[in-house]
Each structure stands twice: as C-alpha cells, then as structure tokens.
Amino acid sequence: MANTFAARPLAGERSLITGTDDQGVAHKVVLDSSEFLARKFNHQVDLAQEDFDAKVEAFYAPIIEAAEAIGQQLEPTRDPAFYDVISEEVEGVEGQRERVIHLRQDTVILNMIESGNTDRLVWIDDSIEIYEYSVPELVVEATRD
Secondary structure, three states: OOOOOOEEEOOOOOOEEEEEOOOOOOOEEEEEEEEHHHHHHHHHHHHHHHHHHHHHHHHHHHHHHHHHHHHHOOOOOOHHOOOOOOHHHHHOOOOOOOOOOOOHHHHHHHHHHHHOOOEEEEEEEEEEEEOOOOOOOOOOOOOOO
16 A cells, blocks of 8 residues: 545645555645745746737737838848858847755645655655655666677
C-alpha cells in the first residue's frame, strides 16, 4: 500500500491534508498555503496578460499591415542585378534574466499533491516529509569504431 494524500482548502490561506501511510494508518496535517495560492494567482495573471496582448495585437494588425504596405510603396525600387542580400533583417528581442525563488516546504508539498507527483512524499506521524532528491543516473552506451 502506498502513501495517499488529499488536499482541502481552509480559510486563512491554509490547507488540510489527509491521507494514509504505507501501513494504512490515517493521518492529517494543516499546511500554510499562502505562497502556493500566490503563485497560482500570479500564473493566472500572466495567462490573462498574454491573452490581452494577443487580442491587442490582433486588433491593431490591419492598421500595422496597412502602414507597412504604404512604407513598402514609398521605398525606392532596387535593381536586383546590383544587390545581393547577405542576410534578411531581424528585429531584436530583448533578453530576460532567469528569475528563481526558493519555495517553502509547505508549497512544495502542495505542488506535489496537486500535480499527482507524490512519490517523494511520506507521512511521518502527522506531518509530511519529502524524500531527498536523487539525480537520475546518466546512461552512456559505449560505441565501437
């Protein structure tokens, strides 16, 4: 029998986690879900912003296309016999630094339960612990010449 975990939201940004250990003994614990809920909210805001940006871009697309068409008509015509295009124009994209935050244990546990990835969770009395992460072994096959 495996460890089981079920999460139920409580008032005050807390979650009740219930389940059983590998011996079938029932356990329960209350976790702080404030960071977990804030991350979910921020993800929803990001998705809404992406949707908004796409709709704005679609709204202005005909105007931008018309302006580009006028611009192309106003450009002087180049005799292709006298020009060789080495590379096409590429508009720059601004780089972005990686942003990383260290999550609290309660948030990690709630993430694992929500995703169904509970293999590393274990009940210890009425608390939940996370088994240590082990890096998967790299398997390299030898080739003969």
